[in-house]
Amino acid sequence: MRDDLPEIMVGGVVLAAALGFIIYAGQAAGIGRSSDSYALKASFRSIEGIDVGTDLRLAGVNIGKVTGLTLNAETYRADTVVSVAHGIEIPDDSALVVSSEGLLGGNYMEIVPGGSPFYLSDGDAISDTQGAISLISLLMKFVSGQGND
Structure with a gap:
């Protein structure tokens, strides 16, 4: 029994x-969490870079999320x-925008x-x-000179 004590203690710690x-x-x-939020809906032309679970x-x-x-x-x-977390009131004329964290960062949803x-x-x-803005299409417009109006 004394020889088994260290093994039992290590097993308990593990x-x-x-x-x-x-x-x-x-x-x-969020498993087991009570409903501490409320749902809002929106429709986008492009939601590129956004997935379920995005901030x-x-x-x-x-x-x-x-x-x-x-x-x-x-x-x-x-x-x-x-x-949206309960306790945060969003005015009914607010906008929902797909924003970017920078050139190399990911996208997130932002309420304005x-x-x-x-x-x-x-x-x-x-x-x-306002949906996602494609950086590639903006660069192509700039390079091709289409952005100069």
Whole structure:
């Protein structure tokens, strides 16, 4: 029995560490989290660089995530669902924009707040959207001289 004690202690530490990693992964993925957010919908012409799980920011602060992306077969637009943390009120004339972190950075969704005294609620749609701007097409226009109007 005394010979087994170190092995039992090491096994207990390994199990505790594994359980800690499982709990951390569950919290990071949002598993088991109560509904502490509300959903907003939007439709984009181009949502290049955005996936489910992409950050939603307001004034540079992460306030939610993209939770759904589908192609609307009738309008050929990308229908998007974002979740916003409860307690953050978004004016109903706000815009939802695909922004870039820089030339080599990834894209994220940004809310540009409006000035309306009325706020969006769960399930409402944001009508003012701006999709992704293709850096390659901008460079091609610049190189070919089409941007000089």
